[in-house]
Amino acid sequence: MEIKSVKIFDSKDVQNFLVLVSGLEQDGGSPRVKQILHRIVSDLFKTIDDLDITSDEYWQAIGYLNTLGQSNEAGLLSPGLGFDHFLDMRMDAQDAALGIDNLTPRTIEGPLYVAGAPESVGYARMDDGSDTNGTPLILHGTVYSAKNKPVPNAKVEIWHSNTKGFYSHFDPTGEQQPFNMRRTVITDANGQYKVRTIIPAGYGCPPEGPTQQLLNQLGRHGNRPAHIHYFVTAPDHRKLTTQINVAGDPYTYDDFAYATREGLVVEAIEYTSPEDLKAFDMESPFAEMIFDIHLSPLVNGVDNQVVDKRPRLQG
Template sequence: MDVSFVKTPEIQQLLDRAAGVNESGGNPRFKAIMRDLFQSIMELIVRHDISESEFWLAMKFLADGAGEIGLIVPGTGIEHFLDLYMDAKDAEAGLTGGTPRTIEGPLYVAGAPLVEGNVNLSTDPDEGTQVLHMTGAVTGPDGEPVQNAILHVWHANSQGWYSHFDPTGEQTPFNNRRRIKLGADGRYAFHSHQPSGYSVPPQGATDQLMQALGRHGNRPAHVHFFIEAPGYRTLTTQINFGDDPFAADDFAFGTREGLLPVPNRQGDAAYIAFDFQLQRAHDAADEGFSARSRAEAQPAVENA
């Protein structure tokens, strides 16, 4: 049997009813999206002759793996696809340049201390790690310093754990997380205990999926950023350490050209100089964050 079965009147009527196409209530765009989704699933079942048992095993995987959806989405390339799609829409609109966007990941926490100056991100000790020193400037499309910018930065510790998500419970709140208020020159500087790469939770849903695909679940050492400023488009990006073994083979597809600086390692220190370039906002929505659900903790106040 081929997918033409899905085009039969009986199945098409089923799709219309399931999506509420002929109902007066509801959202028309949402109905169209859901109808297309339902039809795609039905066509997938026919094309690959998916059995009833296989279907319900897939539903069980999705239900059991709901807690790892923030890893499954980047691991399947969908989050990177969203970046590529937004890039293509920008290019179509004639918007080019600026630091590349890349995946956010699931581990941002709102409410980090807002600080100024050369900031120490690390509250906790992390023995045996190099100290990462990162400096640079935030400019606009014409090279102008971006004033009143806030740079959100967060990364893992040397064990690959993020504060607020560390199963050992050993990290204090907002360890390796800060919001940095930049001055009129648009320059930033911070130092911290260098992060390590990590893998997805062993035997978890994402690990099971990667094994079934014959893939690994490793991420290189990296640092995440949001940069927001009045009049500019908020940037979501991250840098992967260019000398990490997984720098060019990130399971989450976070690696992008222009986001792979190689640290200058000197003794117990590692230095990265990296400049960010923002695009101008075209409306208020450009200055905001996406509607993605994010963790939030009690705001903290701290001196630099």
């Protein structure tokens, strides 16, 4: 017997049930959580109704969510489905409404930040020399205020992967020491920061993991270009979360996490001559990347877009 499609979402019974499920008739609890849950469950009920989602399909989705949690990949799937970029788009729109021009674009944080990286003033060596496959890199720039003045004592946190695409603290090979390729640099009296490190590699989602398995169903790859993450903070300015992509990477403009933005693609200029090596105090051919950073002002004395992202690993 053919099962006939039915639509019950708009019925009084279902609408009353949604109120009950969301606790809207209860005095206790959080009004905000009730509001959000009511909307989410309502939208999911309507999706089931509109698309005739079967019980088998529903329980496959529940199994997928269990696997996603067990694999600790929710923070990876989120940018892959565009949620992180959508939040950036909303913050961009809020800034536009306030008349704030972000000369250095924000972009997604990603799931692999670790607090507590070693701190130094002006300059830091980020890599420990153990990854011999990487091209040495000098990365530097100036942090500017909202009034386009260099900012001394700004806090510049930088982190990136090794040439295998793995981050310290999350490296499944166990090869990296804690805080390898993670540093905090306080800008000098001229607002400048400089690090020596290596050019990172891009990477892909774990091929057998739940994120890539869902992307396969969408006909999408799970690759990211070579990139370097930043947090930048300074008094009287909003915290900037951004990252730069290495120009020329095949995935620079095809990032599964949608983090590439104009103004955040930086060329790695290669140097090989003895004169260049001497000028930069380098012992072998290397690359240079220059990334200047422009901060934006507080809004009525408040950082109106600071993100309290949880969980973050404490090193």
